[in-house]
Amino acid sequence: MTDLNELSEKLSAIKAEIKDELVNITNSKSVYEYRKNIMDSKSGKIGSLMKEMCKIPNEMKAEYGKKVNEIKTWAQAEFEELDKKLKEAEMRVKYESEKIDVTLPAKKAKKGNLHPNTQMRNQLVDIFGSMGFDIYEGREIETDYYNFTALNIPQDHPARDMQDTFYLSPEFLLRTQTSSGQIHVMEEQKPPIKIISPGKVFRSDDDATHSPMFSQMEGLVVDKGITLCDLQGMLDVFVQKIFGEDTKTRLRPSYFPFTEPSVEVDVSCFQCHGAGCRLCKGTGWIEILGAGVVNKSVLEGCGIDSSVYSGIAFGIGIERIAMLKYGINNIKHLFESDLRVLDQIDD
Ligand code: PHE
Secondary structure (H helix, E strand, O other), X not given: OOOHHHHHHHHHHHHHHHHHHHHOOOOHHHHHHHHHHHHOOOOOOOHHHHHHHHHOOHHHHHHHHHHHHHHHHHHHHHHHHHHHHHHHHHHHHHHHHOOOOXXXXXXXXXXXXXXXXXXXXXXXHXXXXXXXXXXXXXXXXXXXXXXXXXXXXXXXXXXXXXXXOOEOOOOEEEOOXXXXXXXXXXXXXXXXXXXXXXXXXXXXXXXXXXXXXXXXXEEEEEEOOOOHHHHHHHHHHHHHHHHOOOOOEEEEEEEEOOEEEEEEEEEEOOOOOOOOOOOOOOOOEEEEEEEEEEOHHHHHHOOOOOOOOEXXXXXXXXXXXXXXXXXXXXXXXXOOOOHHHHOOOOO
16 A cells, blocks of 8 residues: 555445444444454454554555544444444343333232141130130040040940040050040149140041041130039130120030030021021021030049039030131041142131
8 A cells, every 4th residue: 555545545445344334233242243353453354454554654654543543433433332222222122021010910929828727726725725724735545444434434335336436456546535635634633624635536437527537625624613604604705706706605415424414515606697597507506516514423533522623524626616617518628638728718
């Protein structure tokens, strides 16, 4: 290259080429790569210009250098402008695709909840705990003595047929009722006694309302001057807390070998309030538990003087109360672990 006109023409041609090529660049990454190629000192359209300095006659060197710098500055500005434009467009696309609609309803986070049986047991424990009852942990494997004999159900007593029993051996069995705990408590503690004892019980029984394994909660109060009135008073508090303030109780005569008198406790139907509906089978009342005044012979058998002390006892079926309260019509729903059922009950 010998004259400046020639140089100017060459630089104009390079500019035109770059301008044409820039039109085809559509993203910022390509701008970066294109710029690198152009400015590359070995082969780049602009980068290589400086290499040619040695071939330029001395008197032209200064002017040559100036022109090369000019085109460099020009190209740099072009690249920056295009880069800025494309980056802005790219950010707009990104923002658009990542846009969050804050008005959308939140995704429901799935949280676990306690099993309905556990919820009901906890409620019962809270209610009776607030009335001053202690908790007694009974045992699931019992002897024939604690489950039957000490509860005034000797061998060959017809009441044994009331509860189909799983025997483990002639002596040991799976307890059929938490009442067996009454005997342990009365043997271990002196009156005043005021305990509840929730736990599993087992009977060979299986239909829509019975399961071979279910849960009961025993209640036992032994002190001077305890009567059936105390029982009803405590049960009133319990049913009103579980089924509603206006729920009433009714005691009907019944029979249990270990209580005398024995009663069956009904609650006024919390669904129809006495008018009669399917739940209460048109009677206005629903049977909820068995109870009674502790049989004197049971107290005496545990070394408690029945001329000084008296007691009341009750046995609540926890599944039964849960089924009534939560409207569950088959006890199997409480044992099948079907989340469609269990998720609905969160008290
Ligand atoms: N244990 C009796 C049952 O399982 C219920 C009960 C408990 C009755 C305490 C009276 C007193 O049927």
